[in-house]
Amino acid sequence: AIHMTQSPSSLSASVGDRVTxxxxxxxxxxxxxxxxxxxxxxxxxxxxxxxxxxxNGVPSRxxxxxxxxxxxxxxxxxxxxxxATYYCLQDYGYPRTFGQGTKVEVK
Amino acid sequence: xxxxxxxxxxxxxxxxxxxxxxAASGFSFEDYxxxxxxxxxxxxxxxxxxxxxxxxxxxYADSVKGRFTISRDNAKKSLYLQMNSLRAEDTALYFCAxxxxxxxxxxxxxxxxxxx
Numbered sequence: 001a002i003h004m005t006q007s008p009s010s011l012s013a014s015v016g017d018r019v020t021x022x023x024x025x026x027x028x029x030x031x032x033x034x035x036x037x038x039x040x041x042x043x044x045x046x047x048x049x050x051x052x053x054x055x056n057g058v059p060s061r062x063x064x065x066x067x068x069x070x071x072x073x074x075x076x077x078x079x080x081x082x083x084a085t086y087y088c089l090q091d092y093g094y095p096r097t098f099g100q101g102t103k104v105e106v107k
Numbered sequence: 108x109x110x111x112x113x114x115x116x117x118x119x120x121x122x123x124x125x126x127x128x129x130a131a132s133g134f135s136f137e138d139y140x141x142x143x144x145x146x147x148x149x150x151x152x153x154x155x156x157x158x159x160x161x162x163x164x165x166x167y168a169d170s171v172k173g174r175f176t177i178s179r180d181n182a183k184k185s186l187y188l189q190m191n192s193l194r195a196e197d198t199a200l201y202f203c204a205x206x207x208x209x210x211x212x213x214x215x216x217x218x219x220x221x222x223x
Contacts, residue, residue: 001169034206036152043202043213044144044152056209087152091206094157094166096142101151 002026002090006099012107019075021102023088028068032092035064035073039084109133109212111203116217123193129186129203134210137181142206143188145199193221
């Protein structure tokens with residue numbers, strides 16, 4: 001199975017900060033990667049698909065990049081509603097695998 | 108309105124079995140591959156199993172392979188997960204999800220607790 005290494009596991013940031021989260025795949029997955037946001041007690045929400053495409057309704061401060069094994073989620077200017085946990089998910093065939101998650105906390 | 112409603116969770120002893128169900132409405136269920144994703148208390152998301160729209164192809168996480176079986180009934184717009192030989196580490200909230208674009212749909216989850 002493809003292993004996804006996500007970093008950091010947590011970070012502290014302030015409103016207005018630029019935040020970057022990375023995921024590394026154990027083998028090449030083209031651009032078959034999505035990013036999810038999960039708030040406490042809620043189902044996850046898709047932010048980015050195919051590594052860099054913004055899901056409908058997601059603010060443009062979110063962006064994704066990468067191809068092959070290395071991927072990045074960037075939040076250009078952190079907003080109060082962005083404090084949450086973020087996960088990458090590779091969908092390069094079965095089995096699919098999530099990264100371990102990155103909790104974005106208030107500094 | 109799109110809805111995915113999971114059911115079938117509960118408390119079961121180690122070695123026991125449970126069958127989870129997910130009832131879909133508000134979208135063309137028969138056109139979507141579907142998945143089960145779980146989250147142990149205080150832990151991250153784990154993809155458990157997936158099934159193609161036509162049921163022909165299925166996939167499983169290594170942690171459940173040989174113990175869990177995914178299936179679907181497109182006529183009933185339902186997804187299922189048969190869980191056998193349950194272990195304490197299978198304790199989690201189990202979500203039914205499409206993991207698709209543009210229709211990324213999730214249920215609210217059903218809790219499975221494996222405990223003696």
